[in-house]
Amino acid sequence: MDKNEQDESAPLLQNEHTHSASSYSGDVQESGATQVTISPIGPDELPPPYTPSPESGVPMVTCRVCKSMIDITGKKEQHVVKCNNCNEATPIKNAPPGKKYVRCPCNCLLICKATSQRIACPRQNCKKIINLAQSPVTPPSSHVPGMCRIACGHCQRIFLFNTLNNALARCPHCRKVSTAGSEFARRRGFICLLLAMMFLTISLGVTIGTYKAAQKSGGMYVLYIGCFLVFAIFFIRSIYYFTMRVSTVEGTA
Template identity: 55%
Template sequence: MDLTQPIKGPPPGKKYVRCPCNCLLICRSTAQRIACPRPNCQRIINLTSYLPTVTVRSPGSSRVQCAHCNEIFVFSLSNRALARCPHCRRVSSVGPEYARTRAVIYMIIGIIFLGAGIGVTVATYELASKSGGIYVVWIGAFITGLCMLIRSMFYCAMRVSKVLGTS
């Protein structure tokens, strides 16, 4: 016996909708949107498409168009992190400022580590033949600098999603 299905069909002119929080809702058959009444959920379910899409009401959230699949989803602009599209699961930046700032920060850190690696290598070249531990410092500085520059290129090449409006 399936416990997720209602025991009988809805009354005439009504339909059942199941919220992702597992609350069974009843609404008019012509309804296009319905809100979950649970205080810890309060999701808005759009019934216009065949599969209902769910958006969560939260302050500071915006509608965003994915740069990869052009689908629209809701993203909170307050945390200013990378956005993962719920449709295609790919990561993009919301607005060009975030990706540009991160790219510059990682590039500066990478250049500093590469410069420090070159400086330590030149300064301790004679001492390295006597003490083998200095090679670890050289390798660590160069690898860290290269990793930071690679991360900077990742942010430079990242696609940027468009903000459509706040909800």
């Protein structure tokens, strides 16, 4: 090991025998020693919860090796504490920035760089080379923008719907169509009503302006019927949107 790695091998618990002390261990390149692959200590092991003693209210933690109770009075500022029963160390605080805890199979608690892949146990009767397994990677969020839980306005059952689709929501349970919130249907209703009024104005203008020509050419009546038909379609469509059942947005999925 180089000088830095030797410095990292100093015990965290001072004045304790190496066999019972938590220690730093740097990255190693040695070969020939026994090798094992383990995972760094996860959040479920550090720090253990403080448990006041029923008799005196003394703060205690559970040893992660032998499960004995450890009195941490006056030791809350330390990172680890020693168990008086098994002489092993248990973390009571998160590892320092850029470091992580590792428990050797011999129960020695080590702390190493967060980027370390191989470390060596410093105990004379162990000296194992520890290959650190990769920490589980948090999967990317599967949340889809705009995806919400909708309570159907017809059957009141919950289903998922993307409110960014600019479409009406069809319930997968009752198969009926509703609007996810009143804003979408109201906006569409006003658009259809505006178009209906526009075609009504056009129809009346064309009818009044060409009624004399229509007496001579029967084809003008087809134009009148077409204009008033378009007006009727948009007007009925606006009523459809204004009277549509509204489904309630319960929250994001």
